[in-house]
Amino acid sequence: MIELPPLVRIGLLLVRPGMLVMLTPFVGGPSAPARGKVALMVALALLLAPVVPATSMVTAGNLPFAVAREVAIGLALALVVTALVAGAEFGGFMIGHQIGFSYGATVDPASGVRNTVIATLYGMLATLALFGANAHHQFLRVLAESYRTLPIGVGHVGPAVIDGVRSTLALVLTTGLRLAAPVLLVLLMVEMAMAVLARSAPALNQMVVGQGIRILAGLLVLAVLVGTVPRVMPGLTDVAAAIGSRLALAFR
Numbered sequence: 001m002i003e004l005p006p007l008v009r010i011g012l013l014l015v016r017p018g019m020l021v022m023l024t025p026f027v028g029g030p031s032a033p034a035r036g037k038v039a040l041m042v043a044l045a046l047l048l049a050p051v052v053p054a055t056s057m058v059t060a061g062n063l064p065f066a067v068a069r070e071v072a073i074g075l076a077l078a079l080v081v082t083a084l085v086a087g088a089e090f091g092g093f094m095i096g097h098q099i100g101f102s103y104g105a106t107v108d109p110a111s112g113v114r115n116t117v118i119a120t121l122y123g124m125l126a127t128l129a130l131f132g133a134n135a136h137h138q139f140l141r142v143l144a145e146s147y148r149t150l151p152i153g154v155g156h157v158g159p160a161v162i163d164g165v166r167s168t169l170a171l172v173l174t175t176g177l178r179l180a181a182p183v184l185l186v187l188l189m190v191e192m193a194m195a196v197l198a199r200s201a202p203a204l205n206q207m208v209v210g211q212g213i214r215i216l217a218g219l220l221v222l223a224v225l226v227g228t229v230p231r232v233m234p235g236l237t238d239v240a241a242a243i244g245s246r247l248a249l250a251f252r
Contacts, residue, residue, distance in 0.1 A: 008063070009058075010045065010049075012066060013049060013152070014045045015070035016074040016077075017045060019070075019071060019074025020074055020077055020078045020081075021037050024082060025082065025127050026127070026130070026131070027040060044140075044143075048144060051147065051148075052151075053147065053151040058153055065154045066152060069153070069155050072157075073146060073248045076247040076250070077146065077244045077247075079168055079244070080240040081135075081240065081244070083175075085126045086172050087171060087179075088123055088125065088233065089119045089120070089123040089126075090119075090173070090176030091176035091177070091180035092120070092121060092122030092179070094180040095118050095183045096117065097116070098184055098187045098214075099187070099219070100214055101117060118222065121226070122179065125226070125230060128230070129230040130237065133233070133237060135237040138237055139237075139244075142245060155252050157251060158252060159250075160246060161247065163246070164243060164246050171236070171239065171240060175232075179228060182225050183221050183222055183225060186218075187214065187218055190214060190218075
C-alpha cells in the first residue's frame with residue numbers, strides 16, 4: 001500500500017467543504033469573489049482537520065474514486081441548501097408570472113439566469129432569513145457530522161440516492177407553493193371577478209383594464225404577505241438538513 005503525501009490528504013479534505021462553499025447561496029453564489037471562496041474553503045478544512053478520521057484507506061490507486069465520492073457527498077449537502085432558496089425563487093416566479101411580470105424578467109446576479117423581480121426578491125429574502133436563523137451554522141454542523149458517518153475513502157452509490165433527489169425536488173415544490181399559495185388564491189379570485197365583469201360588460205376592454213387590476217391587486221397582496229418568507233424559511237432548515245444527510249448516506 002502506497003501512502004499518500006500529506007498535501008494530497010489536505011487536498012482531499014478541501015473537496016467536501018469546497019462543494020458546500022461553491023454551490024450554496026450563503027457566500028453569494030457565482031457573484032462571490034473566487035479568492036474569498038478559496039479562503040473560506042481552506043479555513044473550513046483547517047477547522048475540520050482535527051476531527052476528521054485518518055484517510056489510511058485511500059491510496060494512489062483508488063484516489064480518483066475517493067475524490068469523486070467526496071464531490072458527491074459535498075454536492076448532496078449543498079444541493080438541499082440551494083433547494084431552499086430555489087423553492088423561494090420558484091414561489092416568487094409563480095407570483096410574478098400570475099401578476100404579469102414575466103415580460104420584464106431581468107438577469108438575477110445571484111444565479112446568473114433570467115428571473116422576475118419578485119423571484120429575485122424572494123430569493124434574497126430567503127437567503128437573509130436563513131442567515132438570521134443561523135442555518136449556515138446548522139449545515140456546517142451537518143458537514144462536520146458527515147465525516148463521522150461517512151469518513152474519507154471509497155464507497156458505492158446506494159439506491160437511496162433516488163429517494164434523496166425526489167425529496168429535494170419535493171422540497172423545492174412545497175416551499176414555492178407555501179410561499180405563493182396565498183397570493184395565487186387572491187389573484188384567482190380577481191380573475192373570477194374579471195370574468196364576471198366581462199360577461200356583464202362585454203364592451204369593456206379586458207386586455208387593458210384587466211392587466212392593471214391584476215397588477216394592482218397582486219402588488220397589494222404581495223406587500224401584505226411578503227413578510228411570510230422570513231417566517232417560513234427557518235422552519236424548513238431541519239427538513240433540508242435531514243434530506244441532505246439521507247442523500248449523502250447514499251454514497252456510503
